[in-house]
Amino acid sequence: MDILHFLQYAFIQKAFLAGSFVAITCAVLGMFLVLRKMSLIGDGLSHVSFGAIALGIFFGLYPFYIAVPLVMIGAILIIKITEKTRIYGDAAIGIISAVGIAGGVILASVSRGFNIDLFSYLFGNILAISTLEVISSIILSFIVLLTIRFFYWDLFSATFDEEYAKTTGIRTSTINTLLALLTAITVVLSIKVVGVMLVSALLIIPAVTALQIAKRFRSAMFYAIIYALLSVLCGITVSFFYDLPAGATIVMINALLFGMTLLYKKIG
Amino acid sequence: MPHILTTQNVSIHYGQNEAIRDVSFTIDEGDFVGLAGPNGAGKSTLIKAILGLIPISHGTITLFDTPQKTFADFGKIGYLPQKHTGINMLFPASVKEIVALGxxxxxxxxxxxxxxxxxKVTAALHDLDITSLQDHMISELSGGQQQKVMLAxxxxxEPKLLIFDEPSTALDPESRNEFFTLVKKLNTEKKMxxxxxxxxxxxxGTHANKLLYIDRTLVYFGPITEFCAQEDASTCFEKIGQHIIWHQHN
Structure with missing residues (x-):
């Protein structure tokens, strides 16, 4: 089959469209998460989303409708535990993510019968994305990207020098909560693309790769978007032609681009 | 002369530990106040409380006739923090963007x-003679250049009050002289x-007109000249140094 025929399939078009929006959102948000040393919050929230999706399936509801608010609550809990108690952020992420996974496993165990559904959320299945999910992805991506655009300088200042940002009236605590909430939405968005287990890769790897070569923040963001788009679009294509799981293929291409960039930096 | 900053009976605690006790003073427009004291005397703590970065446990702080808790005219205050430990050196921000954060x-x-x-950013870079650095990343600069960027x-x-917390720590003697000359110019020419x-x-001793000396509580606040009058005038600035050393050993 040639590439033109491949692109004519409706499910491929939907996968490309939703995947592109998710890739751009993950790249932009991931840049702030990586630089603010909040990368692992994506990993933690993806585990919460596992529990939330299990709950949705358990009650026979559309899992994403349950996952978005529950993962947002998880995000707020992580931030509040870190702020209000003597617990470090990584430990708070560990607690909340463990609860999410444990909840999901218990629900899967007591209900029996939806394990196959749950498996598709664990490892993603963008080639089976529905029209409703494509529309939801685009709308939620726009919400995340516009929010980042609106708070761009607040995020920039708080990421560069948090203490100084506070002296200029920027509420860094609100910015941290906002970032966690945006991550929650993006994690849920990305589950269909790469699955619960690999969501954090989509948030971290393009940003880290771009930071190896970029000399400016805006160019870093641009490179991260290019890397994320390349990996998602190539990942979908390769997975289709070689009958590989799309999510895992996307992550492996991301990792390959990271390795090539490191090599280029070393010898360049 | 309008008051820029007033503290009344300010005390600050870290948990059970008292960092600052009962500090009261008033700084007027145009003052150049040297804040001195031994290590651990609470100088940075006091500055952070003035900036609203840490809460006070007792007393009041008033900035430009507004209680610190409700103060929102942040553009009136410029701040140069101690060292650059809070700065994310991996952040690929250009000098121009960093200055724009102000x-x-x-x-x-x-x-x-x-x-x-x-x-305004271009003008600030020009004033500090660092226009050529505007597209560099902060991690590419020397300690002296970084300090100038943070000053910019x-x-x-164009704040009315400029607060410096140990600005010369990372500077070599030449950069230090240049830096303090710049600070003095901001006081005399820009009336900050x-x-x-x-x-x-x-x-x-050379540049300030007032001395604020604290050692967990207020030891001295007033004109440098009066402070000097209490001692042998010719050695008063060394006396301040000796004062610090004395406090460190007692």
Whole structure:
């Protein structure tokens, strides 16, 4: 089959469209998460989303409708535990993510019968994305990207020098909560693309790769978007032609681009 | 003369530990105040409380006739923090963008930076003679150059009060002289009120008109000249140094 025929399939078009929006959102948000040393919050929230999706399936509801608010609550809990108690952020992420996974496993165990559904959320299945999910992805991506655009300088200042940002009236605590909430939405968005287990890769790897070569923040963001788009679009294509799981293929291409960039930096 | 900053009976605690006790003073417009005291005397703690970065446990702080808790005119205050430990050196921000952060205090989200704002950034870089660095990343600069960038960030909004916390720690003697000359110029030419924490007490003696000496509580606040009058005038600035050493050993 040639590439033109491949692109004519409706499910491929939907996968490309939703995947592109998710890739751009993950790249932009991931840049702030990586630089603010909040990368692992994506990993933690993806585990919460596992529990939330299990709950949705358990009650026979559309899992994403349950996952978005529950993962947002998880995000707020992580931030509040870190702020209000003597617990470090990584430990708070560990607690909340463990609860999410444990909840999901218990629900899967007591209900029996939806394990196959749950498996598709664990490892993603963008080639089976529905029209409703494509529309939801685009709308939620726009919400995340516009929010980042609106708070761009607040995020920039708080990421560069948090203490100084506070002296200029920027509420860094609100910015941290906002970032966690945006991550929650993006994690849920990305589950269909790469699955619960690999969501954090989509948030971290393009940003880290771009930071190896970029000399400016805006160019870093641009490179991260290019890397994320390349990996998602190539990942979908390769997975289709070689009958590989799309999510895992996307992550492996991301990792390959990271390795090539490191090599280029070393010898360049 | 309008009051820029007033503290009344300010006490600050870290948990059970008292960091500052019952500190009261008033700084007027145009003052150049040297804030001195031994290590651990609470100088940086006091500055952070003035800036609203840490809460006070007792007393009041008033900035530009507004209680600190409700103060929102952040553009009136410029701040140059101690060292650059809080700065994310991996962040690929250009010098120009970093200096522009000083202008965010006058804006509300989305805090759009206008052409006029970027002109102010260019002017601040020019004033500090670092225009050639504008497209560099902060990690590419020397300690002295980094300090000038942070000074440009602190003054770009033309604040009325400038607060420096140990600004000369990372500087070599030549950069230090240049830096303090710049600070003095901001006080005399731009009429900015200065609060300067430094262990370079000689510079306080040379440039400041008031001395604020604390050692967990207020030891002295008043004109440098009066302080000197209490001692042998010819050696008073060394006396400040000796004072610090004395406190460190007692």
């Amino acid at each position: 202008l965010l205090s006058d804006k509300r989200p989305p805090r759009v930076l206008t052409r006029i704002d970027w002109q 960030r602190a003054i770009v909004a 009120t200065i609060i300067l924490i430094t262990h370079d007490t000689g510079y306080i």
